[in-house]
Amino acid sequence: MATGLGAGSGLTAAALLAVVNGALATPWSASTVWTFVFLCVLRLGFGLGAHVLMVRLAQSAIYQLRMDLCSRIVHTPLPHLEQLGTHRLMASFTGDIESVARVAINIPYFLVNVVVLAGCLAYLGWMSVPIAVGMIACFGVGVLSYLGPVIWANRRLRVAREYEDQMHDAFQGVVRGTKELKLHEERRGAFFRDRLHANAESVRHHNVTGITVYAAAANWNRLLFFVYVGVLLFVFPVETSASAVQLAGYLLVVLYMMAPLEAIMNTLPHLAQANVALRKVQELDLSLPSEEHRANGDTSPRFDPSGWQQLRLRGAVYRHRTEHETDESSFILGPIDLTLHRGEVVYLTGGNGSGKTTLVKVLASLYPLDTGEAVVDGEAVTPSSLRAYRQFFSVVLADYHLFDDLAAGSRERLDEQAAEYLKWLRLEGKLNVRDGRLSTTRLSQGQRKRLALLAALLEDRPFYVLDEWAADQEPAFRESFYREIIPSLQARGKTVVVVTHDDRYFHLADRLIVMDGGKIASDVRTRGAGKSTAGKGRYSEDPPPGPALLTQEKESQ
Numbered sequence: 414m415a416t417g418l419g420a421g422s423g424l425t426a427a428a429l430l431a432v433v434n435g436a437l438a439t440p441w442s443a444s445t446v447w448t449f450v451f452l453c454v455l456r457l458g459f460g461l462g463a464h465v466l467m468v469r470l471a472q473s474a475i476y477q478l479r480m481d482l483c484s485r486i487v488h489t490p491l492p493h494l495e496q497l498g499t500h501r502l503m504a505s506f507t508g509d510i511e512s513v514a515r516v517a518i519n520i521p522y523f524l525v526n527v528v529v530l531a532g533c534l535a536y537l538g539w540m541s542v543p544i545a546v547g548m549i550a551c552f553g554v555g556v557l558s559y560l561g562p563v564i565w566a567n568r569r570l571r572v573a574r575e576y577e578d579q580m581h582d583a584f585q586g587v588v589r590g591t592k593e594l595k596l597h598e599e600r601r602g603a604f605f606r607d608r609l610h611a612n613a614e615s616v617r618h619h620n621v622t623g624i625t626v627y628a629a630a631a632n633w634n635r636l637l638f639f640v641y642v643g644v645l646l647f648v649f650p651v652e653t654s655a656s657a658v659q660l661a662g663y664l665l666v667v668l669y670m671m672a673p674l675e676a677i678m679n680t681l682p683h684l685a686q687a688n689v690a691l692r693k694v695q696e697l698d699l700s701l702p703s704e705e706h707r708a709n710g711d712t713s714p715r716f717d718p719s720g721w722q723q724l725r726l727r728g729a730v731y732r733h734r735t736e737h738e739t740d741e742s743s744f745i746l747g748p749i750d751l752t753l754h755r756g757e758v759v760y761l762t763g764g765n766g767s768g769k770t771t772l773v774k775v776l777a778s779l780y781p782l783d784t785g786e787a788v789v790d791g792e793a794v795t796p797s798s799l800r801a802y803r804q805f806f807s808v809v810l811a812d813y814h815l816f817d818d819l820a821a822g823s824r825e826r827l828d829e830q831a832a833e834y835l836k837w838l839r840l841e842g843k844l845n846v847r848d849g850r851l852s853t854t855r856l857s858q859g860q861r862k863r864l865a866l867l868a869a870l871l872e873d874r875p876f877y878v879l880d881e882w883a884a885d886q887e888p889a890f891r892e893s894f895y896r897e898i899i900p901s902l903q904a905r906g907k908t909v910v911v912v913t914h915d916d917r918y919f920h921l922a923d924r925l926i927v928m929d930g931g932k933i934a935s936d937v938r939t940r941g942a943g944k945s946t947a948g949k950g951r952y953s954e955d956p957p958p959g960p961a962l963l964t965q966e967k968e969s970q
Contacts, residue, residue: 415470416524418463423528425456427536430669434540434662460525467521475514482510485699491779492734497697500582505697508577509690516680516687523680526673533670537663544645544663548670551641555634562630563685569623570689573616580612624682631678638674642667718805718875721790724908726751729785731775746771746931748785753910755875758903760919761912763928769912770811772928773878776910777806807869808878815861818850819868827871834870838863839890859885866898877902880912895921 429452436445486494486502494502538545586604587594594601645663649655655663730747746768753759761769774780778787778799787794787802794802819831831846840863844852854861862885869877883891895918902909911922919925920939927935 415463415466415521418459418466419521419525419528420532422456422459422463422525423530423532425452425459426529426669427532428452429456430533430536430666434665437661437665438658463525464521467524468518471517471520475510475517478513479510482506482694482699485697489699490781491774492781493698496734498582500585501578501697503585504578504581505690505694508574508581509694512683512690513687516683519680519683523677523684526676529673530670530677533666533673537666537670540666541663544649544667547641547644548667551637555637558637559630559634562626563681566623566626566630566682567685567689569619569626570686571692573619573623574689574693576612576615576619580609580616583609583612623685627682627685631681634678635675638671721805721875722755723790724753724805724876725788726776727786727788729775729787730783731771731780732783733771733780744768744771744931746775749775749933751776751926751933751936753908755908756903756906757923758899758909758921759911759924759926760922761910761926761928762914762916762919763934767928768931769928770880771931773808773880773910773912774810777808777876777878778803779808805874806876806878807872807874808880809862809865809869809882810878810880811884813862813865815854815865816868817854819846819871831867831871834867838867840864840867857885859887859890862886863890875907877907877909878912879909881914882911883913883915891915 429449432445432449432452435441436449482505534545534548537548583604586608590604594604642664645660645667649663650660726749728747729749729751730745733744733746744766749772761772763769771780775782776787778794789802789805792798819827827849828846831849832841835841835844835846840856840860843856843860844854844864846852851864854864856864862882866879866882883894886894895915899909899911899921922939925935925937925939926933927937
């Protein structure tokens, strides 16, 4: 419909030119006036309708592109996202999508101008075939002389886009490293000179070069257009017997074509930039959500979160690759053979780089296994059950992200339960929860981690994985974490895996696993509570415990 209305708009423009030419050549009548008015109204209707429909199409395309990019990121394996880096993803969000958005808004006008130009050319051919052929030849020369510079300009725009990734990386350094840059003048000077200025200057230089070449090519085409106007004005009357009225009609049509041609030329550089942006989004190599959904098939849970007893990693191997590492130099986790039971408290420790965080990411299937498998109660986790398996885990990693809304589904009394937990986590008075949303997240690092734990507690899942959670907590609350929070989770049948270096609390765990060089160096059972009581009716399936239940437990002890 949009294309049809655009074509009608272009043809109506040509018809208006025909009426104007007729009125110039012969005395006009009342019917000519009414025809002119009718065509004006028709042109308004066609043009407005085409623009409204095309704008809706363009905005829908922008919306779909944004949602598609977000969905692709969520469905892309985490290692690939980590290898790409946040700066590349943000460059696509802020730069590439905006480039496409700007062009998408102008595409309706571009298409209408193309149709108007074609309609005028058709009318010119009806008036005089030789003049229309000459106009087409002029366009041909312009296109041929336009292609070479434009191809070179596109290369400059692609280079500029490559430097934009590095510039966004530098921008993140400015935002995240502001404190260090303020305190270290020499570092600040070197950073601005070698990273920020150098990349920003490269982006500016290549963009200016590419767009300037586009401008030069566009102006050359405009010059060819006026050369043809000059031929019509000074050569054509000498070589033919065309009257002044006929010549005026030809020139009127040709000059009318100048406006849509100008608009088309102005849009072409932006189309080229949008094309580069779309290619850059493609080069991110993000997974297609549709393929993920097809692979998963039926997404209904295949594992019973309430009745499970045992989870095993069997021969699990994961090779951590980075962009500049070879297979020989990359970190390898495994092979790992690990069995976890319902209701166990497992402490995971080891030196820096020993593979603790990698192991918990593999356990929660954030990292896909190269070889081996995860097995729940004898049933292997497959691509079709992966999404259900992930719902077992509430994870608070060291590089966690804190959302300001508590994604706890449609559970009742969410605000009331959250308020109880805020008291338990010693955050009452710091913030409140209304309609499942936190009033603020601008707290200290340790308090923000407590909010991340609050969200995990409200999810009420079978597995809790806490990566160096207590590292930012004050000593008194750290004591509460190990002696109250973790035991309360275990009392409800939760399996808790804690990555920690707090050796003074190691005796509180059911098992202590030590990692070294990507392998399990030792797996020691410090007490037998977890495995021996798993699945024997000890655990309650009531809502997560609050301060009252903790008090009862402490009194009973």
